[in-house]
Each structure stands twice: as structure tokens, then as C-alpha cells.
Amino acid sequence: MTEDRPLVVRTFDLKKTYRTGFWLNQTVRSLKGCSLSVTEGETFGLLGPNGAGKTTLLKILLGILRPSGGSGTLLGRPLGDRSVRQRVGYLPENPYFYDYLTANEFLNFIAGLFDIPQGDRSRRIAQLLDWVGISQKNARHKQLQQYSKGMLQRLGMAQALVGNPDVLFLDEPMSGLDPLGRYQMREIILALKDQGKTIFFNSHILSDVETICDRVAILADGELLCSGRLGELLGYPDGYKVRGWSGKLEVLETWLEDLDFENGQWQGTLKGELPDFLATLELMEAKLTHLTLARPTLEEFFVQQLRDRGFVVSPGK
Incomplete structure (x- = not known):
């Protein structure tokens, strides 16, 4: 049972407020008191419409942003603690790559940041590129400016795995992928889950979330609307x-x-x-x-949760 496993992510009443306007005299509340937990070995899906605060929450967990209020822990350490970074992998929604490097060169650079011994790098890089579907030699030695968005997304997944992380944060990992790429990405995530990795990801593709995740949460307008296992949220089917x-x-x-x-x-x-x-x-x-x-799909449940709280207006209204 995941309830008996250590907590990897835990937040208490997490808040984030930004100052905007020419004089910075206006405020926008991106998170409004978010409390959640993710246990070791769990695959956790965070859902929400655009602007819900999903990426803000993820960046606070990673220590990229500081919260305006509340607290939390990652791998047992306070949020922002640098000592856990070697154990974390991250794929941002819009990853940045050095255009004139090849896939091999880029991953070799990332491996250097993780102090992976030179003798182990080639084997590790070849394994990761095969795993994410960049197996052809001509693709590995192309400059990244020649890659499609889907190819860059696969490379981004490879770089997130270079350090063999204990916990993996993925921001829209299916973005830009064709159906075959989505299938391969799902298989990668499921394989990582079988290895006991903890995976926290945001996605708009609810069918993938329903297939992959142990638990999900819905975030809208900075508020956590609900959280739980799919059976708890959707109901247990009886037909x-x-x-x-x-x-x-x-x-x-x-x-x-x-x-x-x-x-x-x-x-x-x-x-x-x-x-x-x-x-x-x-x-x-x-x-x-x-x-x-015979139970609602995750998409139906998601839309109904937003509609019940006034976030979704029916067409024509």
C-alpha cells in the first residue's frame, strides 16, 4: 500500500502571489493554499485548465520559485534544499536546448553536471536515446535546431533521466508528440513506475492520465478542488x-x-x-x-468538477 511508504512530496497551505502592473501595485494569486502529498513509488497526475497554477506549483516543488506562504518538503527536505537536486529529474513544458549541439553532445553535457564518470556516459546516453525513440545514428548526430518539436520532447525526457532520479517531475510530457510518440512516452513512464520511481506530472491529455496514474488532483484558479485515487473520485464500476x-x-x-x-x-x-x-x-x-x-471517464469528471464550481460555462451561455 502506498500509504505505508515514505512521503516524497508534501505541501501545507502553499501560496504564491505575483506583483503586476507598471508600478507593481497589483497582485495575482497563482496558488491559494495548496496542500497535497505524494508517496514513494506513486505516479501522481496534476490536472487543470490553462492558468490553473500547475506549473507554478511544480516550480515551487523544484525550488525554482519561492512560495509566498505555506511550506513543504521534497524527499524529506524543505522545499528549495539543494541537497536533493541530484535525486530529481525535470522535464519542463517548453524545454530550452542549445541549437548547435547534437543529441549526444547535449546529453554528454547534462551527464557532466551529474558527475557521471566518463566511462559510463556513452552507455547511459545510448540506452536513453534508444528508450525515448531517438535510435537512428543520423538523428543522434543532427544539430538540435533540425529536430521537430516531438523529437525535442523525447530528448527532454532523456535529459530528465540522465541522473537516474528517484523522483521525476514532468510538465506536459505528451506535448507535441504524435500518437506513436504518446504511446512510447506512456510506456516509458510505466516502466519507470515499475522501477519504483516517483512520478509527478501535469497533463491536459486526460486519457493518458487515466491510464498511467495511481492518484490525481484537480487544480483550478490556484485552488485544489479534489485529490484521490481514480476509484475514489470516479466511483467503482458495477457494470x-x-x-x-x-x-x-x-x-x-x-x-x-x-x-x-x-x-x-x-x-x-x-x-x-x-x-x-x-x-x-x-x-x-x-x-x-x-x-x-460503467462509470464517468476522467474527462467527464474533470469537466463536471470545473462546472460545479463555475469554471466552465456551457456552449451558448
């Missing part, structure tokens, strides 16, 4: 939602609640046993095309 085509309406009505039947296509919530329903479909020569657990 299936199904979709398919062909079959007899009068038979489907006996099996499905909220049945929608139009032009031979149907969908609804199953109210019987799945094996028996599948046998019935086979007898009718009907086809099942979609099967999901």
Missing part, C-alpha cells in the same frame, strides 16, 4: 457500457438500460451478465464494437 450494431430492438431492450437504437446502431448500459449478453448477440448475429466500465 458495463456497451455499443454495437445489428440485432433486434425488442431483445436489446431486455438487456440494456438507457438504450439508444438508431439506424441499426445501439448503445446502452448492460443490466445482465456479460457472458450471457455476448451469447445473445451471437444468436442475433449482432456485433459488439465497444465495451467500457
